[in-house]
Amino acid sequence: xxxxxxxxxxxxALWIRESLWGYPIVLSSHAVGMAIxxxxxxxxxxxxxxxARKIPISSFNSLFNLTWAGFAVNFTSGCxxxxxxxxxxxxxxxxxxxxxxxxxxxxxxxxxxxxxxGMDTGVSSTKARIIAAVSLLCWFGAITAGRLTAYL
Numbered sequence: 001x002x003x004x005x006x007x008x009x010x011x012x013a014l015w016i017r018e019s020l021w022g023y024p025i026v027l028s029s030h031a032v033g034m035a036i037x038x039x040x041x042x043x044x045x046x047x048x049x050x051x052a053r054k055i056p057i058s059s060f061n062s063l064f065n066l067t068w069a070g071f072a073v074n075f076t077s078g079c080x081x082x083x084x085x086x087x088x089x090x091x092x093x094x095x096x097x098x099x100x101x102x103x104x105x106x107x108x109x110x111x112x113x114x115x116x117x118g119m120d121t122g123v124s125s126t127k128a129r130i131i132a133a134v135s136l137l138c139w140f141g142a143i144t145a146g147r148l149t150a151y152l
Contacts, residue, residue, distance in 0.1 A: 004086040016084035023084065030077035036070025038139045041109055048116060048124045048132040056120035094152050098145035105138035 007013060015022040044060050046052070082089050089095045108131050115128045124132070 001087065001090075004090055007083050007086045010083060012080060013083040013086070016080060023081075026077050026080045029073055030081060033070045033072075033074030033077060034143065037067055037074055038143065040064075040067040040070070041105070041135060041139055044109075044112065045132040045136045048112065048128050049136075050123065050129070053121060053123065057116050058120050089149065092149050092152070094145045094148035098142050098149065101138045101142035101145060105135060105142060108132075108135035108138055 016026060017023070040060070040063055044057070047055060047057060047060070112128060112131045112135060115131060116124065119128075
């Protein structure tokens with residue numbers, strides 16, 4: 001808890017909490033990063049689940065760098081937002097659920113990419129479809145839990 005108190009007292013946390021534009025700018029960046037990550041991952045998951053089978057999965061390969069850039073923006077802005085009220089977030093059940101779901105979502109994306117490597121068109125394996133469904137649940141669950149942190 002000492003570290004969290006120190007974090008809340010940092011110049012960054014004060015800027016987030018007390019400046020006119022700090023919180024809105026960082027929160028907007030967080031939303032943009034989230035839209036990129038969840039949007040890209042959702043397209044892949046939906047494709048693996050059987051929609052738009054004529055679109056090759058390999059066509060998403062060139063967009064993975066954008067997904068990682070979105071994750072970097074999301075991670076950085078999330079850490080900045082956390083610093084503004086670290087003790088509250090650390091003790092928040094929805095926040096903890098959000099973090100767990102993000103980790104599970106990242107693992108599921110990694111597993112899915114390994115599972116569909118080399119597959120382009122046609123029906124995905126049952127294993128790939130299960131991983132894609134779990135991935136969607138994790139990401140949309142993380143968004144829901146993140147929103148709940150503001151209210152619970």
